[in-house]
Amino acid sequence: MELTTVWFALIAVLWIGYFTLEGFDFGVGMLLPILARDDRERRVMINTIGPVWDGNEVWLLVAGGATFAAFPEWYATLFSGFYLPLLLILLALIVRGVAFEYRAKGIEDQWRTRWDAAIVIGSFLPSLLWGVAFANILHGVPIDAHKEYTGGFFNLLNPYALLGGVTIVLLFLTHGAIYIALKTDGPIRERARELGLKVGLGAAVAAVLFLLWTQILTGNLGSAVFYVLAAAALVAGLAALLRAREGWAFIGTFACIALAVAGLFVALFPDVMPSSTSSLFDLTTSNASSTHYTLTVMTIVAVIMTPIVLAYQSWTYWVFRKRISVHHIPEERLEAPVG
Amino acid sequence: MDPLDLARWQFGIITVYHFLFVPITIGLSAIVAGYETAWVRTRNPVWLRLTKFFGKLFLINFALGVVTGIVQEFQFGMNWSDYSRFVGDIFGAPLAVEGLLAFFLESTFLGLWIFGWDRLSPRLHATCIWLVHLGTLFSAYFILAANSWMQHPVGYSYNPKTGRAELHDFFAVLLNKVQLATFPHVVMSAYLTAAAFVLGVSLWSMQRNEGAVKEIFRRAVRTGAALLLVAGVGVAITGDISGKIMTEVQPMKMAAAEGLYDTQTKAPFSILEWGSLNGEHHTSIIEVPGLLSFLGTGSFNGEIKGVNQLRAEYQAKYGADPGQKYYSPGNYTPMIPVTYWSFRFMIGLGLLAAAIAIAILFVTRRGRAPNSRWWTRAAIALPLLPVAANSFGWIFTEIGRQPWAVFGVMTTAQGVSPSVSAFDVWTSMILLTLLYAVLAVIEVKLLLTTIKAGLPEDAPPADDSDDLDRPLAFAY
Numbered sequence: 001m002e003l004t005t006v007w008f009a010l011i012a013v014l015w016i017g018y019f020t021l022e023g024f025d026f027g028v029g030m031l032l033p034i035l036a037r038d039d040r041e042r043r044v045m046i047n048t049i050g051p052v053w054d055g056n057e058v059w060l061l062v063a064g065g066a067t068f069a070a071f072p073e074w075y076a077t078l079f080s081g082f083y084l085p086l087l088l089i090l091l092a093l094i095v096r097g098v099a100f101e102y103r104a105k106g107i108e109d110q111w112r113t114r115w116d117a118a119i120v121i122g123s124f125l126p127s128l129l130w131g132v133a134f135a136n137i138l139h140g141v142p143i144d145a146h147k148e149y150t151g152g153f154f155n156l157l158n159p160y161a162l163l164g165g166v167t168i169v170l171l172f173l174t175h176g177a178i179y180i181a182l183k184t185d186g187p188i189r190e191r192a193r194e195l196g197l198k199v200g201l202g203a204a205v206a207a208v209l210f211l212l213w214t215q216i217l218t219g220n221l222g223s224a225v226f227y228v229l230a231a232a233a234l235v236a237g238l239a240a241l242l243r244a245r246e247g248w249a250f251i252g253t254f255a256c257i258a259l260a261v262a263g264l265f266v267a268l269f270p271d272v273m274p275s276s277t278s279s280l281f282d283l284t285t286s287n288a289s290s291t292h293y294t295l296t297v298m299t300i301v302a303v304i305m306t307p308i309v310l311a312y313q314s315w316t317y318w319v320f321r322k323r324i325s326v327h328h329i330p331e332e333r334l335e336a337p338v339g
Numbered sequence: 340m341d342p343l344d345l346a347r348w349q350f351g352i353i354t355v356y357h358f359l360f361v362p363i364t365i366g367l368s369a370i371v372a373g374y375e376t377a378w379v380r381t382r383n384p385v386w387l388r389l390t391k392f393f394g395k396l397f398l399i400n401f402a403l404g405v406v407t408g409i410v411q412e413f414q415f416g417m418n419w420s421d422y423s424r425f426v427g428d429i430f431g432a433p434l435a436v437e438g439l440l441a442f443f444l445e446s447t448f449l450g451l452w453i454f455g456w457d458r459l460s461p462r463l464h465a466t467c468i469w470l471v472h473l474g475t476l477f478s479a480y481f482i483l484a485a486n487s488w489m490q491h492p493v494g495y496s497y498n499p500k501t502g503r504a505e506l507h508d509f510f511a512v513l514l515n516k517v518q519l520a521t522f523p524h525v526v527m528s529a530y531l532t533a534a535a536f537v538l539g540v541s542l543w544s545m546q547r548n549e550g551a552v553k554e555i556f557r558r559a560v561r562t563g564a565a566l567l568l569v570a571g572v573g574v575a576i577t578g579d580i581s582g583k584i585m586t587e588v589q590p591m592k593m594a595a596a597e598g599l600y601d602t603q604t605k606a607p608f609s610i611l612e613w614g615s616l617n618g619e620h621h622t623s624i625i626e627v628p629g630l631l632s633f634l635g636t637g638s639f640n641g642e643i644k645g646v647n648q649l650r651a652e653y654q655a656k657y658g659a660d661p662g663q664k665y666y667s668p669g670n671y672t673p674m675i676p677v678t679y680w681s682f683r684f685m686i687g688l689g690l691l692a693a694a695i696a697i698a699i700l701f702v703t704r705r706g707r708a709p710n711s712r713w714w715t716r717a718a719i720a721l722p723l724l725p726v727a728a729n730s731f732g733w734i735f736t737e738i739g740r741q742p743w744a745v746f747g748v749m750t751t752a753q754g755v756s757p758s759v760s761a762f763d764v765w766t767s768m769i770l771l772t773l774l775y776a777v778l779a780v781i782e783v784k785l786l787l788t789t790i791k792a793g794l795p796e797d798a799p800p801a802d803d804s805d806d807l808d809r810p811l812a813f814a815y
Contacts, residue, residue: 046815051450054405058446062438064412069435072427072503079416080756086413087767091774094406098778101402104815105785147424148758290428290506297509298432305439309447316447319458330810 003295004285007070008272010302012265014066018059019130019168020175020257024250025053027176029096029123030169032116035180035195040326041188042116046100047329048183051320053100055313057093069298073147073288074272081141081149082133085156089126096122127172128165132156135164135210138218138264143275147283160213167210170203171234171260175253178237182246185325193241196249200238207234211260218267218274226263230256343755345764346418351737352768353410355730356775360404362729365479365526366533367397368472370566375465384797385555391795393537394468398453399785403778405446410771412438418764422744422754429495429506430485433513437481445474457812479529480522487518489745490736491588497748504748517588520581527573528689528732532725534570535692538563540790542699542718545708552794557708564696564703571693578686579634586635589746590644591653591671592739593635595678601645606631612679646672657747673741681735688728695721 028049036042068075079086095118103115139160142151177196181189211227219227237252268274272288275281289295340348371394378386412434415423423430451459452467459467488494494511495504506512541559548556586593593599599606608630609623629639636642644652653671695717702709744751 043815047454047811050815051454054446054450055443057409058438058442061409061412061442062435064416065431065435065438067431068415068423068427069431072423072431075416075427075431076420076423076756079413080418080420080758083417083756083759083763084766086417087763087770090410090413091770093409094774094778097406097409098402098781100815101398102781102785105399105789146757148420150758290431294428294432294506294509297506298435301436301439309439309443313443313447316451319451319455324811328809328811329814330812 002285003292003299004070004289005270006299007066007289007295008265008269008285011063011066011070012262014059014063015265016258016261018056018063019261020254021056021059022053023127023172023257024175024179024253025049025056026123026127027172027174028180029119029176030127030173031176031180031192031195032120035177035188035191037187039112040329042112043329044184044188044324044326045180046103046119047324048180050100052316054097055316057097066298066302070290070295071272071283071285071288072290074283077143077147077149077273077283077288078137081143081151082136082156084153085129085133089129092122092125094122096126123172124169127169131165131168132161134168134264135161135214137273138214138268140274140276142277143273143281143283144277145281147281147288150277160217163206163210163213167203167206170199170206171253171257174200174203174234174238175250175257178241178246178249178253181241182250183323185323188325189323193244193246196241197238200234200241200253204231204234204238207231207256207260211263214264214267220267223263223267226259226266230259230263233259340761342759342761342764343752345761345768346755346759347751349418349764349768349771350414351734352772353407353414353775354737355733356779357404357407357411358729358733359726360400360407361479362525362529362532362725363400363536364397364404365472365475365529366531366570367393367400367536368468368475369530370533370537370563371397372465372468372472375468379461379465385558388555388794388797389559392793393540395789396536396540396786399782399789401449403782407775417767418756418759419744419754420756420758422749425503425749425754426745427503429488429492429504429512432506432509433481433485433488437478441474441478441481443474445471445478448474454811454813457809476526479525483522483525484513484515484518487515487521488512489743490521490585490740491515491517492745492748504745516584517581520577520584524574524577524581527570527577528725528729530570531567531574531689531692532722532729534563534567535696535725536563536722538567538696538699539718539721542721543715544790544793546710546715546718548793553708555794557703557706560699560703564700567696568693568700571689571696574689582634583637586643589740591646591649591673592678592736593631594644594646594649595673595675595739596682596735597631597643598675598679599631599643599645600647602642602648603645604632604642605629605640606635606643608634610683646675671742673739678735678739681731681738684731685728685735688724688731692721692724692728695724 028045032042032045036045064075067078099115099118099122103112103119106112106115133156136156136158139158141149141155144150174196177192177199180192181196184192208231211230215224215227233252233255235252237249237256240246240248240252270285271282272285273283275283290298371390374386374390374393377383378390415430448467448470452464452471455464455467492504493515494508495506497503498505512518538560541556541563545553545556545560582593597606597608598612605628607623607626607628610625610627611623613622613624631643632641633639650671657671699714699717702714740746742750742752744754
């Protein structure tokens with residue numbers, strides 16, 4: 001296999017890692033005001049993702065860095081072209097990242113309410129906008145002969161892309177609700193399971209519509225197989241949730257997101273960013289890539305490092321495997337109020 | 340302002356802001372790891388309380404360092420897409436390796452450290468924070484390798500067919516001589532910065548407490564001061580090496596650091612200067628003869644090239660005009676007032692911090708604990724000095740390279756994103772700057788609240804038992 005193909009696949013893997021992992025912590029963030037009845041329950045929710053959300057976010061950073069290194073033209077066109085949506089994502093990720101740490105440092109209601117809002121917005125906006133961005137990549141955007149994006153911000157807000165955004169939000173909400181059901185105990189677990197089923201149905205409808213539309217737009221046989229498997233995984237996951245098998249349900253949504261993202265990349269290949277102006281201007285794995293030498297160096301690093309990273313990230317999940325409920329949340333607070 | 344001006348300002352603002360937090364993160368992770376290791380070895384609760392106290396301050400700082408770092412990674416693509424296309428083959432690799440090797444390590448093991456107090460054995464728990472520190476060092480190494488390549492491009496060649504710089508030798512990039520001097524210099528200043536932070540906070544807390552707590556903080560004052568001095572020596576040595584390598588690979592930067600217009604042997608170093616810095620006239624107020632020659636070459640008689648001769652040299656080598664918009668044609672001179680003063684502030688503020696540390700070591704000797712208001716003021720000023728010195732150091736090294744983005748290869752003006760409008764950059768600059776300003780206020784407030792709250796109670800962590808209903812040792 002060509003190294004450019006290897007790196008296309010590796011970048012797909014990094015995005016799959018990002019969407020499956022940060023997907024549930026985004027879901028938990030968005031569900032904060034919906035699932036929790038009081039501050040103690042909100043803290044239960046935050047603590048289920050507390051030890052892992054930052055590590056989940058690094059998948060995005062590595063996907064970005066790897067795109068820069070392996071496909072610099074893709075990196076340059078994508079992030080200068082999608083400038084304002086990306087800016088919104090960055091702003092959202094900034095306030096969200098600070099919110100988890102800083103929320104806990106104050107005891108005043110207003111202080112916490114504000115950081116809770118930051119967590120909700122910071123989880124919702126990136127979910128929506130990554131969906132919009134990926135849909136636009138698949139759909140094709142105006143790119144000229146110099147590989148420059150020539151559209152504007154509102155080009156990106158077409159119905160197909162918005163459906164992509166909504167689909168991702170609903171999938172992440174389902175994924176997050178199931179994660180809460182899996183990681184907590186008590187009334188919140190029951191509520192999470194019920195909500196997961198309801199939102200899950202919505203996610204299933206949106207996902208089927210979006211994937212069908214995508215298949216008609218850009219699909220091939222390979223992508224169709226992935227989409228069908230993704231839909232099946234979601235249905236199986238929801239069925240497991242109905243029978244209170246939360247572990248299987250989580251595997252279901254996890255697999256659904258992984259398979260759907262994989263299908264999108266299969267549909268995209270060998271393009272990395274098709275041009276809607278002319279197919280002559282498409283960015284492809286070959287015309288957007290680095291040199292063979294750089295790809296070789298990067299492959300060596302990735303082959304050595306990826307298993308190590310996967311091993312210690314998995315270990316983290318093992319260390320924090322116990323369910324949390326309200327009586328695990330210590331009552332004592334920081335000595336002095338802030339706010 | 341056009342998109343290029345704006346992009347330059349934005350890069351400066353968000354990069355300097357990010358780097359306010361980075362050195363403290365690097366240095367404080369080591370100090371906290373040191374305290375925890377002392378606790379694991381001695382089981383003396385003093386060290387555990389210091390671990391937890393400075394651990395909290397570390398996390399408040401770390402949060403902002405991380406989130407502002409995310410912007411750094413994407414701004415090359417957003418604002419500098421032509422730069423990214425031109426150098427992606429070389430510059431992207433260290434960035435990707437940084438993510439794989441450093442960011443995963445830092446974030447994963449920090450999560451384990453924060454929440455793992457009752458899930459991991461003390462030894463394993465302390466290992467986690469050491470791994471976080473190792474992650475910060477990896478991170479510094481790879482990002483500085485990328486920057487050092489911009490200062491002194493090696494291991495690549497220009498391919499006219501693809502119109503870009505292409506990597507030939509990754510190890511040349513990782514072992515660039517600029518990098519080998521820069522990395523220890525930056526790490527040493529990070530230790531110095533964090534030591535000044537610990538020293539300032541502890542000195543202030545020592546004065547507000549009595550008895551056992553006062554004694555604990557006195558101990559932290561002593562460890563902070565000692566580390567500051569050791570790191571200070573390291574900063575000076577590595578800075579000296581950096582200066583000599585810089586004179587070799589970027590002579591214009593050294594000439595601009597002094598405002599030395601004509602080539603000179605026994606070149607003096609002026610402490611203060613008066614007058615215009617455009618070469619028309621300038622008067623040195625205090626001058627140390629031969630010092631610039633020594634800084635640049637290691638010999639008081641060494642020759643330092645002047646701005647005028649270098650400009651002629653660069654014109655012959657690179658043509659008349661690499662960046663017409665910002666520099667009159669053929670003018671390869673960076674903004675001399677900025678390089679002149681930032682160079683002096685970098686060195687001066689660092690030396691001042693070291694001088695205060697010596698004074699503090701003196702007044703806290705043999706169990707003494709000074710209570711005068713002047714020491715309170717010193718305690719407040721102390722952490723700020725190296726933070727400012729770090730910023731001036733970066734301003735010096737980046738402005739001093741102008742008009743180049745990649746020295747001798749690509750100008751900054753050539754790197755800007757052609758498809759990004761002034762509106763886009765205005766929007767992002769205003770929003771990011773406002774958000775950063777708000778977060779800075781909140782961060783300072785939180786740091787002060789946490790410092791005022793003082794040492795946590797003397798309670799050793801519970802062991803790893805299987806009592807399912809026991810509250811978590813740590814929860815958000």
